[in-house]
Amino acid sequence: MIPRFDEYKKKHAVLSQDVIDLGLERITDILAKLGHPERTLRIIHVAGTNGKGSTIAFLQSLLTNHGYTTGVFTSPSVIDVHDQIRHDGVLITEREMDALFERVKTIEGIEKLTDFELLTVLALLQFKRWNVDYVLLETGLGGKRDSTNVVTPILSVITSIALDHTALLGNTIEEIAAEKGGIIKKGVPVVLGKMPEEAMDVLYHIAEQQRAPIRMYNREFKAYGEAYRGKGHYEWGARLLQGTHQVYNAALAIAGLELLQIPLEQEKVARAIETATYAYRFEQVREHVWLDGAHNPAAAQALVRTIREQFGEEAKVDIAFGILARKDVQSVVTILEEVAASLTFIEFEHDEALQKEQLEKISSNVPIATKNVSEIKKMMNTSRESPLIITGSLYLLQSM
8 A cells, every 4th residue: 555645546536456466558558548648758767676766866866966857756655655756856746646636537447557557657647747857767566567667768777686576576586587677678778787697697688689788787887985987987975875785776877877878077976976865775763773674685685784884793783673474584584683682573554564473483593572663663762872773664664
């Protein structure tokens, strides 16, 4: 469920479906009836297991600092549906959302869309109304059959490939790479981030078939320390987005804009990388309290690396986590306990949230306590000296 989306649906009597049902037929039909607003937009399409949101944050910061306007569509929401559609970092307003619903509510077949398909349609309509220079479009799930793949972008970006959503996307790295590689279009340039060699091979083959110009991490570009080397060479200082993995995301964003032949300036690149922000990416919200959206093993490993970078190789921190039951919970817990002084399981409201009785099947070398969201909020607001990391699900962090 998308927070506050149902309020708009009820207010305007729009009956889309709150389900996951991948495919492009329904959204293609509706966009045709709307005159294909997506065809007027210059879109950068971003897919990947992890790093999509952060890469988009760097892309937006780079474009903004070089004088371009942006429309951004990301998921899931941070607070509610408004933060999923943004113009130069500013959230879509209630009045704008109302106008969009009024525009689409009488279109035949609108009730057949899933909620995410409907939201994708609304975002594309609004980006046309805003007349932005560039649209940064994040896939919702996978790539090939995701509703955002209805577009033909000017650039495709695939950030990373790891095992996640295996029931829908495939059980191997190669299968997931093939699904996400579905966003690669004929003749459209593509940039690939740091990922396993077997994933890179699959995506390279798809790009060759599509005759898509391609740039690959560690081949045409790379990051080292706080610097980038590709077509150009750029350096920057301390970043608001913490963690070594964010250097790779920053490099991916720069490489993408280079591939589009957008002129970049050292001073503006440095400012863009240093000041880019994105919610729930090792975000400090209180003294000694951080929120991070790690929700699969690869993201948990990145979080552990960041914790060690911030607090020392031997550091132990308090970790509180809530997670969806369909995730690889055992692997995530095993990874997190490497740096856990304590582990606390958080019960939170979501149809797919892991329940306490399901947690009993998970083994851990660190005893796991259980608390609800209210109790965790009290922990956050209590004076403490040891770091507290809250993680496991973006849906959990919405309630923090």
